[in-house]
Amino acid sequence: MKIGLRTIKTAAGAAIAILIAEQFHLSYAVSAGIITILSVQNTKKKSITLAGQRILSTALALGIATILFNILGFNPIAFGLYLLIFIPLAVEFSITDGIVVSSVLVTHLLIEKSTSLQWIFNSFGLMLIGLTIAILANLYMPSSEKKVHELQTNIESTMKLVLLDLSGTLRNGGLSQLQNSYLEKLTQELDEAVLLARNQYNNQLFGQSYYYIKYFDMRQMQAHVLRQIKEDLGQCQLPTLENEKLAGMLIQTAEKLHEDNPANELMQEIQNLFDHFRNSELPKTRAEFENRAMLFKMLNDFMHFIEIKQVFYQEFSPKKEKVI
Template sequence: MKKLIGLRTLKTALGSAIAIIIAESLGLKYAAAAGIITILSVQNTKKTSITIALQRIESTLLALLISGILFWIFGYTAIVFGVYLVIFIPLTVIFKITDGIVVSSVLVTHLLVEKSISVFWIKNEILLMFIGAGIAIVLNIYMPKIEGKIKENQRDIEDYMRKILFHMAEDLRGQSVHIEEEKLFNSLEMTLKEGTERAYRNLNNYIINEAKYYVQYMEMRTLQYEILKYMRKHFVKFYMNFQQTEMVAAFTENVALNLSEYNTAEKLIEELKKIMEACKIQNLPKSREEFENRAMLFQFLNDIEYLLEVKKKFKYNLEEKN
């Protein structure tokens, strides 16, 4: 059961109240706007919160500049406000600060209502934005660690993959597909999606140092998942048992046993090449059916090789960066 009141909700409520109190203590008008800005600026990650806050500060300065010029020349009317939006919105797209459109325009309405672009009101709106966005940034400095949950996802992902490979070895020997495999593939897909979402959230909680490892890990496992799905299709066409089948089944079990986060897959790839060479020197197929099945078996081995190469490349890239 999910919590009804999460950390972000508490941050939003506390931050909004603090922003309003600070704005009121400074004698600012429309102090509640600072609270609203805080509500809109509290995000799920540190990086997102800072990015949005900076965009809104930039857009506010731009909005006050454009609206101030228009109000000074043409007066304080709804039509002029509309003209302001026609100019302001395209510029936010150009400068990539569109997240500030709504909040900045709300602050501009204060000038419209008060019919003034005096230093007092310009300063008032700028301070409202700085207080609201600033409180959101301060509150988002603390983010709960989620590495533990990501590692749980990693363990589950590897466990599902291990079970799938063991089933594939049994499928090769028994020339049939396990019913349980469908559930394993579904569970693996769901865990990969959850792990990937957490990995990106974890990445965005680092401002200076980037934690890309978990994102790269999830991308690697997702690619392997797609390869496993492709490998599974071959079992529909396996209907004869050969000496090579047992060799491939045994190797598939070995891959399952050695599937882990830290395995470089290099030894497995060497072993696979030996198996492929052994298959090549055996007697040629004696029938069309045997030829087709051995071709599918060889393709299955190619897929396993790709599966292992993906892991090898992942470890190699990490070592190269380190």
């Protein structure tokens, strides 16, 4: 049985919150521990955002409950009416994460049959202690930078394999059985990397950068283009000079695939190949025409593949904003 870091922080935080609430002689001290349990999140930003929402929801809930209990009395009907008013307002103000916790605090007023300042302060005290301990517990988040770099390396390696396999299909004909497995692996690695990069970004309160989020987004867009090229390969089976040239360009791209490559040379090679298409002899048969048309489409797709990288490089690489 494996016990994760979040579980350890939650358990320790709940116990500490209860002890602190007891030291301040707050009633229902165990509620502070429950609030901590519900407030420990996966990222620092989410914990802080959640804390703000729950403080606002508590103020709103206690205000509504105080008015209704004083008018209708401390009974189930008043509590039900409180929920009818509070829940829609919480949705309207985007503080729904605080509905359950705030309502639990309202039940303390119902049980004690009092809305005195003592019980209002008691409720706010429980909420503040629980939230504070949760935020303090989340201040320690192990860095994922090493894993991010590892995934980056793996993604570039897998993308090279895809490019090389596509070039082999262009040269030799016949769809490779490895293409699907390579593309599936690439998709899985990219999904994991995007999630990890976003969590890492949300765990940094200062010195933040979107670099790795944008980097993996860029690779996801390129992966989509590669999937499209792979689909078109089935209609491009004639062994022509143009096939060979495009295959050679895919190999060249695989060899130079790296985050710091501005891809200007590759774009020039694509323009040269377009010129070759325009100046070469027209196809003589229907099969040659269809092959040439599909090659032209694939070349346009591949140009888009390179343009995606160029846009990313122009926006981020010169700045080298890689702090995460």
